[in-house]
Amino acid sequence: MGRTGSLMSPWIERQAAFIDHAVRAMGRRRAHQIGLWLVYTLLVFLLASVMLFAHALRHEARLLLRDAPELVVQRLEGGRHALLSAAHLESLRAIRGVGQIVPRLWGYYYDPISRANYTLMTPHDDPPPPGRMIIGAGIARVRGLAVGDLFSLKGGDGKSHALTVHGTFSSASELISSDLILMHEADLRPLLSIPEGWYTDLALTVAQPREVAKVAEKVMQRLPEARPILRAELLRTYHALFDWREGILLTLLSVVLLAFVILVWDKASGLGAEERREIGILKAIGWQTGEVLAMKLWEGAILSLSAFLVGYVLAYLHIFVAPAPLLEAMLKGWAVLYPAFVLPPRVDGVQVLTLFFFTVFPFIAAMVIPAWKAAVTDPDAVMR
Amino acid sequence: MIELEGVRKIFNEGRSNAFAAIDGIDLAIRSGAVTLFTGPSGSGKTTLLTLIGCLARPSEGRIRLDGRPVSGLPERFLTELRRTTFGFIFQRFNLIHGLSVLENVILPAAPLGIPRQQVVRSALEILERLDLTRKADSPVAWLSGGEAQRTAMARALINRPRVLIADEPTANLDSRLAGEFLQIIADLRAEGQTVLISSHDPLVVRAPVVERVVMLRDGRIVESG
Numbered sequence: 201m202g203r204t205g206s207l208m209s210p211w212i213e214r215q216a217a218f219i220d221h222a223v224r225a226m227g228r229r230r231a232h233q234i235g236l237w238l239v240y241t242l243l244v245f246l247l248a249s250v251m252l253f254a255h256a257l258r259h260e261a262r263l264l265l266r267d268a269p270e271l272v273v274q275r276l277e278g279g280r281h282a283l284l285s286a287a288h289l290e291s292l293r294a295i296r297g298v299g300q301i302v303p304r305l306w307g308y309y310y311d312p313i314s315r316a317n318y319t320l321m322t323p324h325d326d327p328p329p330p331g332r333m334i335i336g337a338g339i340a341r342v343r344g345l346a347v348g349d350l351f352s353l354k355g356g357d358g359k360s361h362a363l364t365v366h367g368t369f370s371s372a373s374e375l376i377s378s379d380l381i382l383m384h385e386a387d388l389r390p391l392l393s394i395p396e397g398w399y400t401d402l403a404l405t406v407a408q409p410r411e412v413a414k415v416a417e418k419v420m421q422r423l424p425e426a427r428p429i430l431r432a433e434l435l436r437t438y439h440a441l442f443d444w445r446e447g448i449l450l451t452l453l454s455v456v457l458l459a460f461v462i463l464v465w466d467k468a469s470g471l472g473a474e475e476r477r478e479i480g481i482l483k484a485i486g487w488q489t490g491e492v493l494a495m496k497l498w499e500g501a502i503l504s505l506s507a508f509l510v511g512y513v514l515a516y517l518h519i520f521v522a523p524a525p526l527l528e529a530m531l532k533g534w535a536v537l538y539p540a541f542v543l544p545p546r547v548d549g550v551q552v553l554t555l556f557f558f559t560v561f562p563f564i565a566a567m568v569i570p571a572w573k574a575a576v577t578d579p580d581a582v583m584r
Numbered sequence: 585m586i587e588l589e590g591v592r593k594i595f596n597e598g599r600s601n602a603f604a605a606i607d608g609i610d611l612a613i614r615s616g617a618v619t620l621f622t623g624p625s626g627s628g629k630t631t632l633l634t635l636i637g638c639l640a641r642p643s644e645g646r647i648r649l650d651g652r653p654v655s656g657l658p659e660r661f662l663t664e665l666r667r668t669t670f671g672f673i674f675q676r677f678n679l680i681h682g683l684s685v686l687e688n689v690i691l692p693a694a695p696l697g698i699p700r701q702q703v704v705r706s707a708l709e710i711l712e713r714l715d716l717t718r719k720a721d722s723p724v725a726w727l728s729g730g731e732a733q734r735t736a737m738a739r740a741l742i743n744r745p746r747v748l749i750a751d752e753p754t755a756n757l758d759s760r761l762a763g764e765f766l767q768i769i770a771d772l773r774a775e776g777q778t779v780l781i782s783s784h785d786p787l788v789v790r791a792p793v794v795e796r797v798v799m800l801r802d803g804r805i806v807e808s809g
């Protein structure tokens with residue numbers, strides 16, 4: 201047919217007619233459809249939030265550890281972390297396979313005003329000049345600090361130390377730097393009460409990565425009170441931590457989700473008497489079963505695709521623009537990261553596809569299968 | 585030409601409440617004529633129309649359309665026939681609520697793949713002819729009985745069916761509207777349209793446009809003109 205006028209193919213004309221009818225059908229059951237759409241959007245939003253958040257955190261952890269030294273040596277005294285002296289450092293130099301040994305100076309500082317723990321640190325290379333400091337974005341935000349402002353810290357010596365903000369971080373990972381303050385050795389030692397010639401811990405580079413374990417063993421022999429920390433182990437710990445937390449969250453959520461899924465399925469598949477009658481009429485006036493299904497398919501596609509898109513975008517905004525207010529406490533949870541921060545955006549294609557397949561397809565099936573059941577019966581009931 | 589041969593329709597077949605609504609009908613219906621099925625309520629008029637119109641299959645016997653057997657065809661072909669060969673005016677009209685008159689009328693054409701403007705143009709022509717132009721954009725819920733029936737008729741005619749089927753078309757109409765309906769049927773008849781009507785309304789049974797009256801009782805033909 202399609203003789204005159206339009207250049208569109210009959211196939212497109214047919215689909216256009218089905219879409220047209222699908223949209224009108226949805227308009228007629230507006231309240232039902234809007235409720236369904238909202239629940240569905242919320243479902244996608246929750247799932248996507250957890251997935252995006254966990255994925256971004258995992259990536260942050262990788263960044264965090266990428267620059268970490270292969271081996272860190274700490275010292276324990278009475279089972280607690282103790283400082284290391286230059287003499288300790290010298291005793292480790294003789295171990296074969298050890299490259300550089302960098303003594304590190306850092307520690308935690310509790311800020312009673314923001315009620316958060318900050319990490320104070322003196323970088324080995326290029327520290328800020330004495331009297332000045334570089335602060336993490338989280339601290340700048342919480343304390344309302346800008347470059348040039350003066351910030352007072354109460355030292356272990358009981359005195360106040362006022363430092364000028366020299367700059368803030370623009371690090372790839374806010375997770376690392378959010379609560380970090382970099383300062384000169386001359387400022388850090390009195391603040392954390394670390395005497396001259398003593399250090400927080402030692403970072404060792406190992407020439408052969410395969411020998412890290414062996415080197416760690418030798419460290420223990422020379423310095424029985426030492427505690428060597430391997431980067432590989434840290435990585436495992438972090439991953440376990442993230443997986444565990446994500447697992448807990450998903451378990452908690454799954455109860456809620458299950459309820460949602462049942463609701464969505466029920467609402468999507470509940471074919472009202474009016475709808476059943478309409479399918480009967482369409483069949484009676486010559487719509488093939490496949491054509492009724494095509495119409496339903498469009499209806500499901502419009503509903504689920506738009507809900508998926510909106511839910512996902514909302515989740516993205518929730519995680520990466522708003523600082524994930526709904527999930528933060530649950531997933532981050534470790535104390536030093538108190539200042540609110542925003543994760544850098546990070547989306548995993550496979551995750552998006554997984555979510556898509558597990559939400560859109562069941563939903564469309566839930567809409568199409570009952571319609572199909574109604575459409576394959578004889579349409580003679582419409583004559584009654 | 586529609587031919588029926590030993591047609592039976594048994595409801596609840598094989599069960600204790602099995603019931604033969606159509607119980608052995610042999611009949612030949614000429615094209616281009618108006619044929620009326622009459623008989624008391626429950627005599628099988630509606631059931632017979634559903635069989636002829638391919639809305640259901642007979643339990644026994646054969647139905648042929650222009651010599652081609654249709655009773656054994658798969659559902660897909662029966663649907664195809666309903667779309668192209670038959671146009672139905674259901675007793676309860678069966679318009680889709682929430683759609684306008686025009687939207688209801690173009691519905692049978694949706695699967696054909698004809699450009700929409702073209703379908704709308706022919707729909708408007710039919711509506712004009714049935715004096716419904718003013719109502720084209722009204723929701724069908726607002727129509728009077730007569731308007732609803734003419735909308736159903738417009739929908740039945742949109743795909744230019746060879747056979748128009750009307751089940752108890754005057755059941756919800758007063759005498760004036762019933763007269764108008766018969767006039768429209770007469771006009772269609774003049775153009776060569778085949779029409780099958782079921783009715784026990786004397787006004788229809790005695791209408792001059794009806795060329796043949798088939799009287800049913802208990803699923804059998806008791807009188808055929």
Ligand SMILES: Nc1ncnc2c1ncn2[C@@H]1O[C@H](COP(=O)(O)OP(=O)(O)O)[C@@H](O)[C@H]1O
Pocket residue numbers: 595596603605623624625626627628629630631632
């Ligand atoms: N789906 C059905 N199941 C069982 N009996 C039916 C069904 N449809 C119709 N009947 C019965 O078939 C008989 C004929 O019905 P029908 O064709 O509607 O008669 P009419 O249109 O002449 O009033 C009636 O007794 C009716 O109860």
Ligand SMILES: [Mg+2]
Pocket residue numbers: 629630631751752
């Ligand atoms: Mg009847």
